[in-house]
Every structure is written in structure tokens, then in C-alpha cells.
Amino acid sequence: MHPTATRAAVLRDFNAPLELTEVPLPKELPAGSAIVRITSTTLCGTDAHIWAGAMPFVPLPIILGHEMTGEVVALSAHSGRDACGKPVEIGSRVVWSESVCGHCQGCTVLREPVLCDNRGYGFGQRSDRWPYAIGGLAEYVYLAPGAHRIVLPADLPDTWAAAAGCAVKTVVRAFANAGGVRPGSTVAVQGSGPLGLVATAFARAAGAGQVITLGGPPNRLALAAKFGADATIDVTDVTDPDERVAQVEELTGALGADLVLDFAGAPTANREGVLMCGKRGTHVVVGIAGPQAAPVPMDVVMGREITVVGSLNGDVGDLARALRFLSAFADRFEWDAMFSPAVGLSGAERAIRDMESMAAIKAVVDPGLD
Missing domain, CATH: 3.90.180.10 (Medium-chain alcohol dehydrogenases, catalytic domain)
Structure with missing residues (x-):
């Protein structure tokens, strides 16, 4: 029984x-x-x-x-x-x-x-x-x-x-839906919770040349560094979304990231993610931004030929x-x-x-x- x-x-x-x-x-x-x-x-x-x-x-x-x-x-x-x-x-x-x-x-x-x-x-x-x-x-x-x-x-x-x-498995699917990581490419990970931390490790293990993780608090970013992040941006310290975009631009030598993955789900995350992408970059939407989501600049999507991909669990x-x-x-x-x-x-x-x-x-x- x-x-x-x-x-x-x-x-x-x-x-x-x-x-x-x-x-x-x-x-x-x-x-x-x-x-x-x-x-x-x-x-x-x-x-x-x-x-x-x-x-x-x-x-x-x-x-x-x-x-x-x-x-x-x-x-x-x-x-x-x-x-x-x-x-x-x-x-x-x-x-x-x-x-x-x-x-x-x-x-x-x-x-x-x-x-x-x-x-x-x-x-x-x-x-x-x-x-x-x-x-x-x-x-x-x-x-x-x-x-x-x-x-x-x-x-x-x-x-x-x-x-x-x-x-x-959500992280694994997100990278698969993005087409994987090109060796030597730049990957930006939005979020330093469990998904963002695993994504940081995944990007490093997959051969990314540069990994940037955005999130907080500091103890999570410290773990992100141990998991392979070359640079971290504390969103509780850098509170201006445009400044975060500017820092990613600086870190990438003004080229932008090849792949940006949203594991944060913050209202401005998708706008930031698109702006962080370089030409022909890919932005993967995993987080739920909610009803107050900032508009995504579609002119940037078009002008840089950015691919925006959804990924569900x-x-x-x-x-x-x-x-x-x-x-x-x-x-x-x-x-x-x-x-x-x-x-x-x-x-x-x-x-x-x-x-x-x-x-x-x-x-x-x-x-x-x-």
C-alpha cells in the first residue's frame, strides 16, 4: 500500500x-x-x-x-x-x-x-x-x-x-535557444540569482571570451566572479539603467555584447539588454518584466540587426x-x-x-x- x-x-x-x-x-x-x-x-x-x-x-x-x-x-x-x-x-x-x-x-x-x-x-x-x-x-x-x-x-x-x-534547465534551454556561445564572444548576464549564477558558469564553460554579470547584492556578485565573471556590475550601486548600459559598452570596447541574457525580470531589463547588444547581437528574454516594463527600442533592434529570443523554462x-x-x-x-x-x-x-x-x-x- x-x-x-x-x-x-x-x-x-x-x-x-x-x-x-x-x-x-x-x-x-x-x-x-x-x-x-x-x-x-x-x-x-x-x-x-x-x-x-x-x-x-x-x-x-x-x-x-x-x-x-x-x-x-x-x-x-x-x-x-x-x-x-x-x-x-x-x-x-x-x-x-x-x-x-x-x-x-x-x-x-x-x-x-x-x-x-x-x-x-x-x-x-x-x-x-x-x-x-x-x-x-x-x-x-x-x-x-x-x-x-x-x-x-x-x-x-x-x-x-x-x-x-x-x-x-532554464539556463540550459536559454543558451540553446540563443544558438549557444561562440568561442571568444562576449556574454552579458542580467541577474545574479541562481539562474544568473549558473548562466555565468555556463557562459564561461562554453568558451565565452568575456563574461559580464549584472546583479546584486555583493555576496552574489562575488560568487559570480568565482563562477567565471570577468566583470560584475552591482545594480544596487549603479542604479541608473543608462549608466549600466554605458558600463557594458565601456567593458566591451564600445562593441557591445554578442549575447545578453535576461534572468533578472526587472522592468528595465529588456530595454537595457537590447541596448547592451552589439551589432547582430542576441538578447534572450527569460525573466518576467511585469506590467511596468520599459519600452524596448525597436529602432535599435532593427538598426543593429539584433535577434530577440524568448525562452520558457x-x-x-x-x-x-x-x-x-x-x-x-x-x-x-x-x-x-x-x-x-x-x-x-x-x-x-x-x-x-x-x-x-x-x-x-x-x-x-x-x-x-x-
Whole structure:
């Protein structure tokens, strides 16, 4: 018998304490589904934004957390293989993608599961409706049939695998959508949160000749330097967007950057990103600038022949590549420097507050610690 209920930290009201309570799990498991015991959930900036009420369209109550890894405790029929063809068994340690339907235009015609019309994000699932628990701030979660899982190698830490489930795969996809990094090129990374830090490392590992990271606070920029940034710009110190553009222009010898990636989502980020691009440069939009976004100078886009690319999260293919990236460069970059010490579910609210205040780069919750 698999668990039919789980302890969870539930968000019932925005900007309010999380409620530690018991939430149902599906009693019957459809073909291809599973139940997993969470061993690590790494929090994302989106979790903090939702908690603070910055995304009021999110339905409540919910269980936050969409970066997680865990151990399989129950399997239905047709759940015996992961996305790479490896056996999935009771006790397998897995990470997984958001569920996709497999039959919409995005899944079939475009063959881009990330554009699935019915994609099952954790923050789209109410905790008072079937299947109740798919968010990471819980002891057990339900894996839908379309949530493609990957069995993890024994030497990959839980925190790295969990972060690959959103932050790292988002970075991997953004670089892929941009067409990669040309050896010796200049890359500017907007944002020094987890995505910006991983992007800084990715750009350096991919052969960029110059990497510039913009963000803050100073401790994050110091880590960006360790991850390969040749120069950093503290946006809390250089508050004028035009001055930030001018500094990038100076750092690039007035040529501008070949590739600029927005992982900040600030209202002026896309305007700045386009202005930071050199001729025939590429600006990748990953962050959500919000309703007060500054206008993008389309005359600059046209005059410099700039390519503007959108990039949305990532699918199971990006997840697989993210895991390989973390493993391949484990000796070069100190990934553990991004993660705070793990806390149990009772400390989940504090962890979210630390993400909101930027006291933590990547807060970690291990429900088994309580």
C-alpha cells in the first residue's frame, strides 16, 4: 500500500504563514504515475514571489516548491522506465519534469513539450483538489503520468538534482535557444540569482571570451566572479539603467555584447539588454518584466540587426542536459556555494522569507528533517 496522505506546508493566503497540515494523495494511481518521498526541495524565486502575492492569479491553497528530488515509494503500471530508458523501481532516486499532456500542438506538431497547453506546474495545482500534492514542500508527492522522470546517478547530490529541475534547465534551454556561445564572444548576464549564477558558469564553460554579470547584492556578485565573471556590475550601486548600459559598452570596447541574457525580470531589463547588444547581437528574454516594463527600442533592434529570443523554462531534454552539465563541471564550479543548509517543513516559511529578502541564494527544504 502506498501513502494516501502526506504532511505538507500549505499556502492558504498570500504573504501569510504556511500551514503545516495533512493533504490527501491519490488512492488510485493511473498508469504511468508514481508516488515519491521528497528528499530535497530547493526553493526558486518564483516560490517567494507567489508567497508574497506578486502573482495573485495563482490559485490557493497550494503547496509551493517545483524543484525537488526524491525516492520512489509506489509505482503504477507502465512506470518502469525513465526518460532515458533506465529502469525505475521502488527505491529509485529520481528527478522529474513538469507533466505534459502529449497530445496538444506544442507536444505533437511543434514537438516542444515546454509549450504544452496543459503543462502541470506545481503552482497551478490546488492542494484541495485531485491530485492534491505535486509541490515540493511535502513529505510525499504525486508524479503524474506525463511528468517524465530521470533516475539519478549515486554521486549526484540531491540539491543539485533538485535545482536542475527548474533553475539549471532554464539556463540550459536559454543558451540553446540563443544558438549557444561562440568561442571568444562576449556574454552579458542580467541577474545574479541562481539562474544568473549558473548562466555565468555556463557562459564561461562554453568558451565565452568575456563574461559580464549584472546583479546584486555583493555576496552574489562575488560568487559570480568565482563562477567565471570577468566583470560584475552591482545594480544596487549603479542604479541608473543608462549608466549600466554605458558600463557594458565601456567593458566591451564600445562593441557591445554578442549575447545578453535576461534572468533578472526587472522592468528595465529588456530595454537595457537590447541596448547592451552589439551589432547582430542576441538578447534572450527569460525573466518576467511585469506590467511596468520599459519600452524596448525597436529602432535599435532593427538598426543593429539584433535577434530577440524568448525562452520558457525547460523540458525533460533540458533537464537531462542540466544534470550532465552539473556533473561535468563539478570540479570547476563550487555548486554547493549556492545552497543554504537544509531545514525541515517547519522551517519552510523562514526559507521562503530568506529567498524573498535575498538572504539566501538557494534555500533548501528536506521534509525528513522534522
